[in-house]
Amino acid sequence: MTARLGKLAPADLDDDQRAVYAAVAGGRRAQGPQLFPLVDADGGLEGPFNAFLLQPRLGFAWQALGAAVRYETALSDRAREIAILVTAVAADAAFEWAAHEPIGRHAGLTGDELDALRTGRFEALAGELERVVAATAHALVVRRDLDDEEYRRALGMLGEAGVFELLTIAGYYQALAMQLRVFRVS
Incomplete structure (x- = not known):
């Protein structure tokens, strides 16, 4: 399957996109053991996170919800x-x-x-x-x-x-x- 969305390079991001990038690559997910990569060898966001950069307001909210789901619930x-x-x-x-x-x-x-x-x-x-x-x-x-x-x-x-x-x-x-x-x- 060919990817439909190219990786957005960190050097090409605007300020809003950089804020989303920083929240993903430098936020809660980046702390502790790295059990799956958040960024590729060129610094592009992996998995679903790259798409979050397309619309930074939604992407920022989406990554925040993901972090809350992973780290702020009462479930074990x-x-x-x-x-x-x-x-x-x-x-x-x-x-x-x-x-x-x-x-x-x-x-x-x-x-x-x-x-x-x-x-x-x-x-x-x-x-x-x-x-x-x-x-x-x-x-x-x-x-x-x-x-x-x-x-x-x-x-x-x-x-x-x-x-x-x-x-x-x-x-x-x-x-x-x-x-x-x-x-x-x-």
Whole structure:
């Protein structure tokens, strides 16, 4: 698949684009272990982040939402990565899987658990909360809704704020998957 969007070179960015670039490449994502590259060898933003530069006001807000989803929710790192990886599989988002598989491993997901997420065998996950997170994320991405029983289970395990967080994670990563697909980012 040929990319539809060329990489925007850091030297060619205007002030607003540079602000978005700095927020991605020098912000929260750049702190701690680098489990997937944010920039390529020429300094261009990787993955979905390059497209954020096209419309800096939206791109800045979009990257801020992504940082909040990754670092400011009450879900455990494992639960968050389970939701992201389930969304990546359901949305057929190879880049998201490739970027988040090492993060999931860092959060403690085993090879068997990652295989279970890839194949939809959520019962293989360690605990009930993680199984509910996986099943709920899957339903949100595949059916874009929860039936009453799914909602009751999610609410019982996560509370209303946790359900909101999970909805936001699934929605954010599903939207990223669409951007990656349309722009042919591999």
